[in-house]
Amino acid sequence: MAPEAPRPGSPRPSGSPPPVEVRRSARRRKTVSAFWEGGTAVVAIPARFTKAEEKVWVERMVERLERDRSRRGGPRSDEALMTRAAExxxxxxxxxxxxxxxxxxxxxxxxxxxxTPGERSIRLSHQLQGMPQWVVDYVLVHELAHLLVAGHTPKFWALVxxxxxxxxxxAFLAGVAFAASRGLTPEGPPA
Incomplete structure (x- = not known):
C-alpha cells in the first residue's frame, strides 16, 4: 500500500521534497520558470524539452524555490502563523x-x-503560502480585526x-484574483 500523499498546504516532513507539477507550453521556447501554487512547486518548461532536460530543470528550479522560501522566511506552519498573528x-x-x-x-x-469571532479562530487559505509576507500579514491583520469588530464597518476598516x-x-490580492478568474498564470495567458 502506497503512503498517503500529504494534503496541499500541510507541512511535510523535514527534508522531503515538495509536490511538483510540470507545465509544458508550446509557446515557451527557451525560458523556464517556477513558482509556488499553494504548497506545490510548479515548474513551467518548453513543450519540446526531453524527459532528461525536464528532470534537470525541475531539480534546479525546485532547489531555487526552496532556497528562496527559506531566505524569505515567513510562517509556514500553524504554530508559526499563530506566533505571527500575536506579533x-x-x-x-x-x-x-x-x-x-x-x-x-x-x-x-x-x-x-x-x-469565527465566537470561537476566536482564524483560518488562512493555503493559496497565500507562496505570496509575499506583507500580503499574508495584511490578511492576518484583517482577520484579527474581525475578533474586535465583526462586520466591515468604518470602525473595522480604521483598525485594518x-x-x-x-x-x-x-491591490496585490485583487490582481491575483483577477488573473485567476481569467485563467492567467505566471507564464502568461492561457493557451
Whole structure:
C-alpha cells in the first residue's frame, strides 16, 4: 500500500521534497520558470524539452524555490502563523486581538481568510503560502480585526488601515484574483 500523499498546504516532513507539477507550453521556447501554487512547486518548461532536460530543470528550479522560501522566511506552519498573528496584534491592534487558533486550510478557494469571532479562530487559505509576507500579514491583520469588530464597518476598516501596507496588499490580492478568474498564470495567458 502506497503512503498517503500529504494534503496541499500541510507541512511535510523535514527534508522531503515538495509536490511538483510540470507545465509544458508550446509557446515557451527557451525560458523556464517556477513558482509556488499553494504548497506545490510548479515548474513551467518548453513543450519540446526531453524527459532528461525536464528532470534537470525541475531539480534546479525546485532547489531555487526552496532556497528562496527559506531566505524569505515567513510562517509556514500553524504554530508559526499563530506566533505571527500575536506579533501583528501587538504591533497594530494594541494586543487586543487574541485568537485561540490560527491555521492554514485547504478548503477556502474563494476567500483569502476567515474568522469565527465566537470561537476566536482564524483560518488562512493555503493559496497565500507562496505570496509575499506583507500580503499574508495584511490578511492576518484583517482577520484579527474581525475578533474586535465583526462586520466591515468604518470602525473595522480604521483598525485594518493601521497596517501600513493595506492598500498595496488589497491591490496585490485583487490582481491575483483577477488573473485567476481569467485563467492567467505566471507564464502568461492561457493557451
Amino acid at each position: 501583528l496584534s501587538e504591533l497594530f491592534l494594541d494586543g487586543q486581538a487574541r485568537p485561540e487558533t490560527v491555521r492554514w486550510v485547504t478548503n477556502q478557494s474563494t476567500r483569502w481568510g476567515s474568522c 488601515e493601521g497596517y501600513p501596507r493595506t492598500a498595496e496588499a488589497k
